[in-house]
Amino acid sequence: ARLPRSAVLKKILDSVKDLVKETNWDCNEEGMSMQALDTGRIVLVEVMLREAAFESYACEVPMTLGIDMEPFGKVLRCAGGDEKVTIKASRNDQDHIELVFENEEKERMSAFELKLMDIDGEHMAVPDAEWGAEISMPSSEFKKIVMDLAEIGSDLTIAVSKLGVTFTAQGNNCKGSMVLQPSTAVDKKSEQVAISFTEPLEMTFAAPYMKMITKAAALSSTVTLSLDEACPICVRYEMEDNAGHIKYYLAPKED
């Protein structure tokens, strides 16, 4: 599997490493994907890197690669963001993978081996949901709102109504809320806020977890929040050019 830029892998690692320390990557002809729960079982993260994400991709037999994020991160730090990355996994020797970074400009090449782990992964079945509300907005804006409000209080409430979408945080000595209304005047789709809902709803989530979920803003200019009463929120970032996505499910706080 050869990626044109290592930056994609770096960003994916940054987006999951606070939640997941080790995870199985499932490789098949469609691409590479992973699903993992955080240790508290509060967040489920799913990553899909489709074949379209790669400059070249070949997977003759489906394989599962058990990756420890810490050494993987150390290896990836050795790659320049613009360098190509080739990941090689051998079906005959499933003890490790090889990573080759190529800098075409400088004619430099570096090669690493990463030992694979035998991870007893727990795969969760996520039912197809009919969401009560969906909000799409610029990922940078969502990130700023979450980062700012997480400083105010540890509970982040998201309310959807005719007024728009309201993000509220309450701390011991301050409270703040931010309201976004659908924007239709903005030309660029990536800068638009779109809100759809069947019934008004209001749900509360742990702000520190939501903060971790905003790291994936680096992977996509837009984010979609899907909510339904008393269900986990789905926060989805679609990568450009059908390259794949990263999705987080965060369990709500309840009475």
Add this chain to the structure above:
Amino acid sequence: GLRQGTLHSFFSKP
């Protein structure tokens, strides 16, 4: 106050 739920009450193992 509010209690943090986990995902197990929503998602099951296949």
